[in-house]
Amino acid sequence: xxxxPSPVTAKRRTLIADLATVxxxxxxxxxTLAHLAAATGLSxxxxxxxxxxxxxxxxxxxxxxxxxxxxxxxxxxQGTDPPDVKLKxxxxxxxxxxxxxxxHCLVAVLMQGSIAEQHGAPTAKQFEDxxxxxxxxxxxxxxxxxxxxxxxxxxxxxxxxxxxxxxxxRDPDHFRRGIKRLKRGIQKSKH
Amino acid sequence: xxxxPSPVTAKRRTLIADLATVxxxxxxxxxTLAHLAAATGLSxxxxxxxxxxxxxxxxxxxxxxxxxxxxxxxxxxQGTDPPDVKLKxxxxxxxxxxxxxxxHCLVAVLMQGSIAEQHGAPTAKQFEDxxxxxxxxxxxxxxxxxxxxxxxxxxxxxxxxxxxxxxxxRDPDHFRRGIKRLKRGIQKSKH
DNA sequence: GTCTATACACCGATAGAC
DNA sequence: GTCTATCGGTGTATAGAC
Numbered sequence: 001x002x003x004x005p006s007p008v009t010a011k012r013r014t015l016i017a018d019l020a021t022v023x024x025x026x027x028x029x030x031x032t033l034a035h036l037a038a039a040t041g042l043s044x045x046x047x048x049x050x051x052x053x054x055x056x057x058x059x060x061x062x063x064x065x066x067x068x069x070x071x072x073x074x075x076x077x078q079g080t081d082p083p084d085v086k087l088k089x090x091x092x093x094x095x096x097x098x099x100x101x102x103x104h105c106l107v108a109v110l111m112q113g114s115i116a117e118q119h120g121a122p123t124a125k126q127f128e129d130x131x132x133x134x135x136x137x138x139x140x141x142x143x144x145x146x147x148x149x150x151x152x153x154x155x156x157x158x159x160x161x162x163x164x165x166x167x168x169x170r171d172p173d174h175f176r177r178g179i180k181r182l183k184r185g186i187q188k189s190k191h
Numbered sequence: 192x193x194x195x196p197s198p199v200t201a202k203r204r205t206l207i208a209d210l211a212t213v214x215x216x217x218x219x220x221x222x223t224l225a226h227l228a229a230a231t232g233l234s235x236x237x238x239x240x241x242x243x244x245x246x247x248x249x250x251x252x253x254x255x256x257x258x259x260x261x262x263x264x265x266x267x268x269q270g271t272d273p274p275d276v277k278l279k280x281x282x283x284x285x286x287x288x289x290x291x292x293x294x295h296c297l298v299a300v301l302m303q304g305s306i307a308e309q310h311g312a313p314t315a316k317q318f319e320d321x322x323x324x325x326x327x328x329x330x331x332x333x334x335x336x337x338x339x340x341x342x343x344x345x346x347x348x349x350x351x352x353x354x355x356x357x358x359x360x361r362d363p364d365h366f367r368r369g370i371k372r373l374k375r376g377i378q379k380s381k382h
Numbered sequence: 383g384t385c386t387a388t389a390c391a392c393c394g395a396t397a398g399a400c
Numbered sequence: 401g402t403c404t405a406t407c408g409g410t411g412t413a414t415a416g417a418c
Contacts, residue, residue, distance in 0.1 A: 027304050029220035113218050124361035161352020170315035
């Protein structure tokens with residue numbers, strides 16, 4: 001049995017989750033300390049106790065955390081299962097990460113705007129690694145390296161495109177239906 | 192010959208274009224009046240002369256204007272040319288609208304965040320109309336209505352996804368290559 | 383139409399009591 | 401660890417001269 005996580009860590013995790021919802025909905029500049037305090041139930045001063053660096057430290061921690069969350073989806077590509085199974089599991093995990101299209105990808109939200117200057121370059125490298133991990137699976141499905149790399153980029157673009165257009169169209173099902181089709185497409189591209 | 196546009200209107204057009212660049216790069220909350228004044232070369236007080244409603248009026252005008260710009264891409268779907276030709280022209284026009292992936296779609300940028308509450312619903316209706324216009328062309332290519340509707344949503348998602356992932360990957364060519372492939376895909380889906 | 387000067391609210395951040 | 405009170409700076413918006 002796994003060891004019980006310390007309550008300190010558990011409290012910090014819910015604190016971070018509450019903070020993330022504000023940045024997700026309002027972006028970096030739109031997320032004021034008053035909003036953050038209200039969302040967490042703490043005062044502004046208490047937030048500075050947990051994050052002495054203020055807003056900059058909060059967002060740095062949140063980016064780290066969101067990248068780790070997203071990483072958990074790409075971990076589904078590891079293991080000895082067939083590549084199409086792993087790719088479909090990844091797509092499902094990504095869907096979970098963005099709450100089936102109801103939420104956002106915090107990494108993507110924060111990388112648009114003033115935060116990109118500070119965290120944009122390392123995040124871009126991370127996304128390249130993720131694209132390579134996807135490409136490896138497409139190669140295992142029979143595609144040549146160049147084509148696999150292309151298919152990996154297309155899959156990423158489709159996922160984020162479905163997420164964004166679902167919000168533009170205000171259609172909660174747009175993302176869900178798109179995910180379903182994407183998974184069928186992975187099945188087919190095996191031939 | 193078309194009548195020469197009045198200098199007043201021309202000045203206002205460049206003014207709006209300058210303001211748009213700031214909102215595109217910084218989002219609604221990130222675009223302060225100081226930034227907007229600097230970008231236009233006017234003082235803050237002068238901005239209030241042109242837009243008495245302040246920042247809210249500026250962004251309302253900009254949304255109207257950006258929607259009209261984007262509409263110009265969808266106008267390429269009209270006419271008597273073959274549907275695949277019209278769809279490819281639309282894709283090129285969209286690419287031009289976002290400066291080949293180097294810029295953003297101002298509509299999409301503003302609809303994420305606090306502005307969505309005010310302008311989100313009418314914009315969503317507009318996007319539905321645009322999706323329908325695309326679906327009509329896919330029907331003309333031989334797809335049944337349901338499938339054409341799906342293909343239209345996929346095309347929109349791919350365009351916005353390529354735009355977003357190109358920025359996440361910091362790869363200026365990602366969008367350009369994706370556009371090329373999308374156009375080839377339209378060719379193929381004809382058969 | 384454009385400007386400088388300014389009003390007033392809110393922002394991020396700190397001090398210090400409990 | 402949490403709070404109230406408060407600081408200096410900046411944000412939006414206005415007054416009024418030119």
